[in-house]
Amino acid sequence: MKILKFGGTSVANADNIKKVIDIAKKSSKNNPIIVVVSALGGTTDILLQAGIKAEKKDNKYLSEIESLENRHIFTVQELIKDSHQDEVISQVRTYFNQLVNILEGIYLINEFSNKTKDKIASFGEILSSYIISEAMKSQGVDAILKNAQELIITDESYTNAKVDFKVTEKNIQDFYAKNESPIVVVPGFVASTSKGENSTLGRGGSDYTASIFAKALNVTELEIWTDVSGMFTANPKLVKQAKPIKHISYQEAMELSHFGAKVLFPPTIQPVLEQKIPIRIKNTFDPGAEGTLITQNTNGNTSPAKGISHIENISLLTVEGSGMIGVPGFTKRILGTLSDANINVSLVTQSSSEHFLCMGIDSKDVTLAEKLFNKAFKYEMSQGIMDPLIIENNLAIIALVGDNMKSHQGISGKMFSTLGSNNVNIRAIAQGASEKNITAVIERKDAVKALNTLHNAFFEGDIKQLNLFVVGVGNVGGKLLEQIHMQQQYLIDEQHLDVRVIAVTNSKKMHFDTEGINLDNWKESLKEKGDKLDLEKFFKNVKSLNYRNSIFVDNTANAKISTLYADYLKNSIAVVTCNKIACSSEYENYQNLKFLARKYDAPFLFETNVGAGLPIIDTLKNLIMSGDKVTKIQAVLSGSLNFIFNEFNSQTSFHDVVVEAGVQGFTEPDPRIDLSGVDVMRKILILARESGNVMELDDIKNESFLPQSSLDADSVADFMATLEPEATHFKAISEAAEKENCRLKYVAEFDNGKAKVGLQHIPSDHPFYNLDGSDNIVLFFTERYSQQPLIIKGAGAGAAVTASGLFADIIRIGNK
Known part of the structure; x- marks a missing residue:
């Protein structure tokens, strides 16, 4: 014999009730069953609210009860199509007339006592059990209705009554000894006092009713049918990766239920615990699902957390x-x-x-x-x-x-x-x-x-989810999204990292998708679904989502965005950036960002500030952490300037080479940032600071190669317009280097606490001489590398390598 209990969602409407009847018919083929039902979903709350409104002399209670009556009648009409329908509807109307009479009494005396609350609340289960039992009969099912108020006896603690188990169990056993029907339908939640007054079993009382019957009849299994496939490792509405627990002990189920798992009402377990009756949580809408089995022990299952x-x-x-x-x-x-x-x-x-x-x-x-x-x-x-x-x-x-x-x-x-x-x-x-x-x-x-x-830590096989908020999806940002998309499955399989892009922006729009943006069509999503870009609103959205392992990724060269890093770090949101402005701003701000990263355990990574994807900063950090001390740095740190001076000679046009560098994406949109030397100044400043030195941008000597007219240009167009008239100036620079059999390289140096940047004539025996294309090179002279420097060399510009550097920083955070 089994007890099947169906909750409010399982009997919310006619379609759901049809599923309940099908389940009951199949279950009763081999064993007699008792079907315990809750009120139609939401009914109890409506009944109690109507009572409160009547007490306050709010006539709206009448329209709410009328609406509830119509819902029940409609349910009957959908379930029962034969001549028996009128009789059932008539009885439903009788119940509602009784209900209205009680509510009118509340309205007149302005009192809604707990005793009356129980009388009002009882109608929900009385109605649903009656309708469901009559629907079964109309389908030819051998079923009877038994009112639990005639069997379950309680004290007078109205709204949360205590059961007299001795009397109740005898009543149930005596009833069932005479019962011959394979299916008995019983209203849950309701009971009566020894004086015959209506009482209820409190929140989750229908579960409790089922458990009381299970104990009294010592059934083989108690089935709790709900709208989910068992007890889950977490609330599936809040944790998308939550999964059903196959087998769990009574104690574990009680603990989970006590702390908010709403699938099971904790007191339900108490009556069946003594008899060691198994409980199975099943899904009315997926009856084939295994569900969760609850027993005394879990047969050697050694999983530490359930x-x-x-x-x-x-x-x-x-x-x-x-x-x-x-x-x-x-x-x-x-x-x-x-x-x-x-x-x-x-x-x-x-x-x-x-x-x-x-x-x-x-x-x-x-x-x-x-x-x-x-x-x-x-x-x-x-x-x-x-x-x-x-x-x-x-x-x-x-x-x-x-x-x-x-x-x-x-x-x-x-x-x-x-x-x-x-x-x-x-x-x-x-x-x-x-x-x-x-x-x-x-x-x-x-x-x-x-x-x-x-x-994630206890149930997902150590797969760590990273949630990215990406600002700037131009050349670099676009490449980054492309690389993430290409590697997403690999990272899950091999690195146990689930990288999701939650938001993207361009210069005009921003788009959020809380489930993760589909990287197959992120451009279309941004264009069609994006809102107007608002950096303050963007930050508020990131903060309110409060996702674990959140990472703000800045792919811009925007000064305003760099001022927002502190806000993100203070909220434990990691920052990954190729934007050099923050780390080359005032030393106090640079130090504050590093401090906030430590205080709030929010990584602040900026490897791509120097050398794009080259591991320059990471290598420098490792040197410092291992106790080494940097004494001197020599470097070619501008891929754009290296490209320009590799292509430029006395036979070419400086103007045309600069244009070509822009076309290939080596220079910033504003080439003055590169050609003025400011970009290189920022990079050597960052390296000096990461070496442990206190230095400001103004402390760096800039030996500019640009003529005054170019330096004074007010716009990009004006700047480019000055390059052709100054051809003689640039030609002279090139010829001077050629006369010495040297190549021109824009070099950054840090030595004995001082730094400078500028063009230098590089002889053929120098490591910089054969630096090709847009490559970067850094020479670290340290106490350990005093004679032969530690050299890092490779591609130092371009969207793809910069994106790969950002990607590497993201992976570092994931592996932290």
């Missing part, structure tokens, strides 16, 4: 005071004050010194709790031996649950370090000696991030 759950709207109450130390019964007084007012405490933690006690309660109970506390401990506070109650709101509880966690070392450490690395601040911690759950109180705004982060 699931993660959470409760929102938690407030933390902290009681402190020297008068608490060593005083027997003080904690009992504190908790008793809340208990007497039926305020549930979800979490308790106390210092070993007994100086403070921390409690987590539902936020709706805070005002009452504070009032009661101030009254109960008025004397202690007036004497200064107890401080005023400290209240923290907008919190949530996260719980990691598993029977086997006690057998595995490091579970707590893994949980807390995982949260910490994503800047989820923990306000309180509780862990019982049994170690069946580890509980942490965090800010409510971090709940979704925490759930996803922990789920």
